[in-house]
Amino acid sequence: MSAFTHHIFVCCNQRSPEHARGCCNPDGSEQLRNAFKAEVKRRGLNPLVRANSAGCLDQCELGPTVVIYPQGIWYGNVQLEDVTRIIDETIVGGKVLDDLLIADELLNTKGGTIRTASCNDSSTETETK
Numbered sequence: 088m089s090a091f092t093h094h095i096f097v098c099c100n101q102r103s104p105e106h107a108r109g110c111c112n113p114d115g116s117e118q119l120r121n122a123f124k125a126e127v128k129r130r131g132l133n134p135l136v137r138a139n140s141a142g143c144l145d146q147c148e149l150g151p152t153v154v155i156y157p158q159g160i161w162y163g164n165v166q167l168e169d170v171t172r173i174i175d176e177t178i179v180g181g182k183v184l185d186d187l188l189i190a191d192e193l194l195n196t197k198g199g200t201i202r203t204a205s206c207n208d209s210s211t212e213t214e215t216k
């Protein structure tokens with residue numbers, strides 16, 4: 088049996104705003120990781136559910152990136168306002184959120200849609216290739 092029912096890895100990698108791949112933690116605050124940790128604690132889901140900071144998960148263009156193991160659920164463009172929903176629907180309810188899910192064909196491609204808001208202030212999206 089796994090030590091955890093869900094292990095939530097939140098990319099906290101920080102890069103300069105000029106970096107071509109962007110990053111998931113532009114201001115270095117780790118706000119997203121902290122929000123997951125607080126919500127897990129608030130609901131008493133620990134110790135079976137754990138949220139940790141992670142280095143680059145290599146899905147930078149699709150970030151901020153979160154992966155949940157052992158289920159292997161990859162979420163992209165995760166915002167603070169998504170944390171409660173992820174805990175409610177995925178961690179507690181077992182439902183995969185299609186609007187956040189990174190499609191298998193986009194994993195590890197170093198392409199797809201850049202969420203420029205992750206490292207810049209713009210909310211526009213830019214196709215890469």
Ligand code: FES
Pocket residue numbers: 098099100101109110111112142143144145146147148150151152
């Ligand atoms: S910087 Fe977050 S996945 Fe690479």
